Amino acid sequence: xxxxxxxxxxxxxxxxxxxxxxxxxxxxxxxxxxxxxxxxxxxxxxxxxxxxxxxxxxxxxxxxxxxxxxxxxxxxxxxxxxxxxxxxxxxxxxxxxxxxxxxxxxxxxxxxxxxxxxxxxxxxxxxxxxxxxxxxxxxxxxxxxxxxxxxxxxxxxxxxxxxxxxxxxxxxxxxxxxxxxxxxxxxxxxxxxxxxxxxxxxxxxxxxxxxxxxxxxxxxxxxxxxxxxxxxxxxxxxxxxxxxxxxxxxxxxxxxxxxxxxxxxxxxxxxxxxxxxxxxxxxxxxxxxxxxxxxxxxxxxxxxxxxxxxxxxxxxxxxxxxxxxxxxx
Amino acid sequence: xxxxxxxxxxxxxxxxxxxxxxxxxxxxxxxxxxxxxxxxxxxxxxxxxxxxxxxxxxxxxxxxxxxxxxxxxxxxxxxxxxxxxxxxxxxxxxxxxxxxxxxxxxxxxxxxxxxxxxxxxxxxxxxxxxxxxxxxxxxxxxxxxxxxxxxxxxxxxxxxxxxxxxxxxxxxxxxxxxxxxxxxxxxxxxxxxxxxxxxxxxxxxxxxxxxxxxxxxxxxxxxxxxxxxxxxxxxxxxxxxxxxxxxxxxxxxxxxxxxxxxxxxxxxxxxxxxxxxxxxxxxxxxxxxxxxxxxxxxxxxxxxxxxxxxxxxxxxxxxxx
Ligand SMILES: Cc1ncc(C[n+]2csc(CCOP(=O)(O)OP(=O)(O)O)c2C)c(N)n1
Ligand SMILES: [Mg+2]
Numbered sequence: 001x002x003x004x005x006x007x008x009x010x011x012x013x014x015x016x017x018x019x020x021x022x023x024x025x026x027x028x029x030x031x032x033x034x035x036x037x038x039x040x041x042x043x044x045x046x047x048x049x050x051x052x053x054x055x056x057x058x059x060x061x062x063x064x065x066x067x068x069x070x071x072x073x074x075x076x077x078x079x080x081x082x083x084x085x086x087x088x089x090x091x092x093x094x095x096x097x098x099x100x101x102x103x104x105x106x107x108x109x110x111x112x113x114x115x116x117x118x119x120x121x122x123x124x125x126x127x128x129x130x131x132x133x134x135x136x137x138x139x140x141x142x143x144x145x146x147x148x149x150x151x152x153x154x155x156x157x158x159x160x161x162x163x164x165x166x167x168x169x170x171x172x173x174x175x176x177x178x179x180x181x182x183x184x185x186x187x188x189x190x191x192x193x194x195x196x197x198x199x200x201x202x203x204x205x206x207x208x209x210x211x212x213x214x215x216x217x218x219x220x221x222x223x224x225x226x227x228x229x230x231x232x233x234x235x236x237x238x239x240x241x242x243x244x245x246x247x248x249x250x251x252x253x254x255x256x257x258x259x260x261x262x263x264x265x266x267x268x269x270x271x272x273x274x275x276x277x278x279x280x281x282x283x284x285x286x287x288x289x290x291x292x293x294x295x296x297x298x299x300x301x302x303x304x305x306x307x308x309x310x311x312x313x314x315x316x317x318x319x320x321x322x323x324x325x326x327x328x329x
Numbered sequence: 330x331x332x333x334x335x336x337x338x339x340x341x342x343x344x345x346x347x348x349x350x351x352x353x354x355x356x357x358x359x360x361x362x363x364x365x366x367x368x369x370x371x372x373x374x375x376x377x378x379x380x381x382x383x384x385x386x387x388x389x390x391x392x393x394x395x396x397x398x399x400x401x402x403x404x405x406x407x408x409x410x411x412x413x414x415x416x417x418x419x420x421x422x423x424x425x426x427x428x429x430x431x432x433x434x435x436x437x438x439x440x441x442x443x444x445x446x447x448x449x450x451x452x453x454x455x456x457x458x459x460x461x462x463x464x465x466x467x468x469x470x471x472x473x474x475x476x477x478x479x480x481x482x483x484x485x486x487x488x489x490x491x492x493x494x495x496x497x498x499x500x501x502x503x504x505x506x507x508x509x510x511x512x513x514x515x516x517x518x519x520x521x522x523x524x525x526x527x528x529x530x531x532x533x534x535x536x537x538x539x540x541x542x543x544x545x546x547x548x549x550x551x552x553x554x555x556x557x558x559x560x561x562x563x564x565x566x567x568x569x570x571x572x573x574x575x576x577x578x579x580x581x582x583x584x585x586x587x588x589x590x591x592x593x594x595x596x597x598x599x600x601x602x603x604x605x606x607x608x609x610x611x612x613x614x615x616x617x618x619x620x621x622x623x624x625x626x627x628x629x630x631x632x633x634x635x636x637x638x639x640x641x642x643x644x645x646x647x648x649x650x
Contacts, residue, residue: 030473030504030505030507031505031506031507033506033507034506034507034578034579035505035506035507035578035579036578038505056506056507056511056512057507057512058473058476058477058504058507058512058513059443059444059473059474059476059477059504059512060476060477060478061477062478063478086441086442087442087443090442090477090478090479124362124363125361125362125363125364125414125425126363126364127363127424127425127427127428127441128423128424128427128428128441129427129428129440129441129442130364130427130441266648266649295641295642296646296648297641297642297645297646298423298646300422300423300640300641301362301363301414301420301422301423301424301425301427301428302414302415302421302422302423302425302635302636303362303414303635304635304636304637304638304641305414305422305423305636305638305640305641306641307638308638308639308641308642309641
């Protein structure tokens with residue numbers, strides 16, 4: 001059976017089903033309990049599962065993340081809600097030096113089945129310290145998986161996989177997608193980690209995106225279609241380990257690449273994917289690969305300033321036109 | 330306390346309150362973006378602490394920081410213009426309500442990161458010590474932040490180095506929807522000072538006279554080289570966590586109504602009338618002064634231009650050419 005669910009409802013349903021299925025799954029974080037989380041991600045959980053499995057915490061990011069790791073290495077499957085990716089910096093030691101490394105350094109004795117959830121991306125007026133898109137930072141740490149759904153089905157499918165995975169997963173929720181709706185199956189199969197999705201087939205350009213940049217890119221692709229450019233849109237879904245085969249397959253077909261990345265440019269995801277095609281598919285290249293990223297600045301508050309920072313369907317379409325030497329009609 | 334100080338405390342609390350309520354009104358009208366965390370009911374703390382400071386002292390503030398900014402004398406025009414995201418705001422529209430700075434007023438920032446002001450204030454204290462001035466640094470924060478490593482590390486460092494810092498905890502009972510009762514290991518956060526070998530005092534944060542006294546003593550200690558003080562001011566967060574937050578699922582309306590009856594301004598106003606310090610004429614003049622300043626600031630902010638788009642990249646961050 002499918003029903004129309006929003007992204008946040010789909011995420012919630014995924015967590016609820018896992019908590020019903022597996023007693024070792026529990027949630028903790030600031031406001032996950034009585035309040036049901038900042039964006040209602042855990043609404044109703046406190047009543048259904050009780051305070052033991054739906055734990056409100058103090059504002060102690062390091063201890064939240066560390067307690068999740070400690071619980072995970074001893075038989076539990078914690079979901080730690082760190083609210084905004086911007087606050088995960090306070091939890092970084094436990095995520096990057098503990099969760100990421102314990103399996104390896106213990107020579108496989110220890111497993112860390114923990115999920116670290118956080119919202120990501122920009123939202124009007126959230127400004128300097130609440131608009132982070134720092135996934136590249138976590139992709140750079142061996143031992144971590146990073147996922148970012150772009151639609152309700154994947155919001156659910158990826159949380160199922162993240163919870164069941166035996167290693168630490170950073171699960172990111174895009175603030176601008178929370179209310180996006182689509183039909184989602186009640187008995188949805190988990191979205192496998194490490195597998196991208198082709199959201200739109202095309203012949204002329206491979207456009208790689210994730211999160212909010214997927215719907216923005218699809219909009220741009222529809223626009224330039226009328227002008228004769230056929231764009232294939234690859235939704236990464238898992239940012240680490242990303243689906244290199246899917247990207248390469250598409251690129252070998254189109255010979256052109258544009259990566260649209262809400263994160264920053266330098267040492268970022270876009271640069272990574274461009275180097276992938278240069279290293280592995282140079283012979284198929286018809287044009288210089290490009291990336292459209294957030295501008296290299298702290299995110300300003302005022303709307304006309306903020307509007308200059310992030311890619312959107314308009315700037316993506318302009319970039320595509322520029323690649324193909326088109327002038328806007 | 331002399332008559333002038335008593336009246337100044339009242340005027341400052343009223344100035345903060347009226348500014349907050351005006352911001353709430355503008356927010357409701359839909360003219361502002363972003364999150365707005367207001368300070369209604371906690372005015373005695375900003376007013377009492379800042380009255381004990383000199384012009385060249387420093388403060389660090391929180392996400393609930395406009396009251397601190399007003400108390401430090403940030404011009405209302407630049408404060409309100411910043412909340413509007415205007416070019417004439419204290420940060421040219423880059424910061425918004427959660428990131429306001431005014432170096433001339435010693436405001437080293439409101440912040441979007443809970444607890445972030447305490448390590449900064451510790452560093453301000455270190456700089457004061459190294460530069461051998463007689464300034465002090467104040468970190469404002471709330472109960473929620475006192476459960477973060479930033480609090481514990483800062484208190485210890487400031488204590489070891491005897492830094493001239495006031496750690497002012499505005500215990501308003503809540504951190505978003507999580508009550509202090511359910512998330513904080515002690516009832517009186519002041520007792521945490523003992524863990525770091527520094528004085529930790531707990532005062533009624535709705536009594537501006539007591540806040541002022543405690544702050545004055547802590548400032549004296551700091552300037553005398555005796556080190557930091559933790560001052561817990563117990564108060565209550567009357568409003569939702571942010572404007573538009575409806576709080577009924579995690580607290581009782583009776584609790585809020587009860588807290589409203591302990592209004593710090595009503596208390597102090599009555600005390601001054603009783604004292605014979607405050608007459609109707611003085612109060613009317615005070616209110617008129619504040620109302621006209623706020624109106625002027627709102628007009629100024631509304632009429633000010635938005636920043637030019639290229640300002641998004643000024644100052645520039647280092648990057649390859
Ligand atoms: C490091 C960090 N964690 C979480 C948040 C989200 N958040 C913003 S305000 C807040 C509650 C703060 O509570 P408290 O320190 O008591 O301040 P109050 O809101 O009561 O003034 C939380 C959890 C944040 N901004 N920064
Ligand atoms: Mg609080």
